[in-house]
Amino acid sequence: MSSPDLTEHALKNREFWDNQSDEYDERNAKFIERGMAWGLWQISEAELQVLGDVEGKDVLDLGCGAGDWCRSLLRAGARPVGLDNSQARLDRARAGNEAAGVDFPLVHASAEAIPLEDASLDVVMADWGAPTFSDPYLFVPEVARILRPGGLFAFTGGTPLDWITFDEGADSYSDRLQRPYFGLHRWETPEGSVEFMLPIGEWIRLYRRSGFVIEDLIEVQPPEGATSTYRSEAEIEWARKWPMEQIWKVRRT
């Protein structure tokens, strides 16, 4: 399956991920091979309790990458579907599935135009992945469309605070406000990708008008002794004081 109508930033992000797929796995694959674990610090689902019981549920991973989350969900009794905007990432997922002797649908598409039926899923989740690289004003209504009533949407990503304190000159997070909070939306990274973030109030209004109720906003603090292949020691120290990662949990009415 493939989706032809990509936004300009979805095309850029597709190219970005196709180009850095191998390098990304080289850097992070070992770190993220820990089963159901979330985000920068790979905190277990058992501890965070974001998804709850997935057995027998139709679950979509929005930005499935190499398919690690989907394979964990399959082991937990879910019927997973993996979506990714990058064919190179989906090739890795397929190779991973073959190695593990498992199979589930893999969809090549942007999260902004998801080629799945209305009300066809119980859970849509993303561990960073597509929400970081898609326009919330496009993907949140799409997720609302494909979820069944009562379905859960949960995803990790960056925070408004990390966006407004990031010092581009020093290429690191800082303890100073570097740019405005009002108007947060889109950032063209020096690496060529396009990332998205909204102010907290904007997220809340977008969820409400898309037909979600807000269940939680988990601001993740790195645990004692946390390591990460995604962040430096100095950045881990920053994240002990201010949220660098947040998990939204919203439910379709």
Place this chain on the structure above:
Amino acid sequence: MGAQVADGADLEGAAHVTLSEHAQRNKEAWTGYAAEYVASAERNWADDEMTWGVWSAPEKELRALPDVAGKDVVELGCGTAYISAWLARRGARVTGVDITPAQLETAQRLQAQHGLEFPLLEASAEDVPLPDGSFDLVVSEYGASIWADPYHWIPEASRLLRPGGELVFLVNGTILVLAFQEQEIPPDEQLRRPYFGMHRFEWPGDDAIDFHLGYGDWIRLLRDNGLQVEDLIEIQAPEGAPPHRYEALAGPDWARRWPSEEIWRARKVA
């Protein structure tokens, strides 16, 4: 609404109730500050336009409140009760609750002056002597929403609401709290304290104790008390806004870029 409150002219209170340590300190602090708030109370009571916070953000633009005509409304930490007065003029049956008699005395005097009487109750928002499920709207602006402990006043607000009723309250901007400096000194771009662990704050040069939570903590606290989050309105200073008298709460230049005030809206689950 069947509450045992006085009709404006007489303050009725819960003087016998033991106040928490911070409530007692805040009552003393606000007794001292009350005289400084008389002039702004007089201006607000004389003005018909309802506004929010230090930027006087007009309610007709923010639309934070539901239609209040014919509704039972309680204001928690009403101070000089200008919000209650605005709502009473819009047809609400309001009750103002405040912990500081000196503030309520200003409110009472302005009630008499404007011929607009509604019940005023001396009590802490953490322990409100009003019956369960007796209000359609609980509102707080620079009141309980800042100087009462949210882990005590939010459960009280929820208890007071009827199913489907709304809670609307204004707090200092979360990022502003991270950047706050001492009294009288405006914030700059420096973050001066961590986000994790935000709750109870004491400031040099300020006798009061105030309370601020992070976004996620607010969402969980509201949800755990049967309140569904409807909105978080982050107030931006209007273009060309003149400076206000509360320098520590950020000047117009800062507040054009980062929210200095935030209004949470939540609804009691039916």
